[in-house]
Amino acid sequence: MTLLLALDLIVVASTLLYAGAIGALGAIVAPVVFRSGISSAADLMTTIFGRFDRVAGALALVALLAEFAALMRRRSETTGSKQSRLNHVRSALVAVFSLTVAIQAAVLSPGIAALHREGVQRGVGPRGATFDRMHRASSSVGKLAVLSALAIAALALKNRSRDPGVS
Secondary structure, three states, X not given: OOHHHHHHXXXXXXXXXXXXXXXHHHHHHHHHHHHOOOOOHHHHHHHHHHHHHHXXXXXXXXXXXXXXXXXXXXXXXOOOOHHHHHHHHHHHHHHXXXXXXXXXXHHHHHHHHHHHHOOOOOOOHHHHHHHHHHHHHHHHHHHHHHHHHHHHHHHXXXXXXXXXXXX
């Protein structure tokens, strides 16, 4: 296995692991917890999202470092070639992915958690409107991260199919 293939696998695996995990969290865990009738459901989800953000941050860091290493390794490519352009697009997508994960973990999740601790309810009063906006922004940022992860995987596959060293 070549170094570039290993780096590509690390980037794709870490971003798709995030996409699958956030999908499971949003489609399975959150609905089950909130519909369970447990009085502390919101506290539980706040804890789950806090832990998830730490894991997501690690995945984003791994993806970013592996992509940087791959980009440095590919420096010798002919500038302007289609493959080189695809690699630069993928690098930009990894940066977008990492940035969305960082915004989620450093700004949105802590902001939502703080509002929850203050007893603010979504959609109730001015603070509730803020809570609702932050929740919608969090959802949008998460979707952007997932779309970035899927695009990164697609570009990696497309690039691999063009790589003459791949059999």
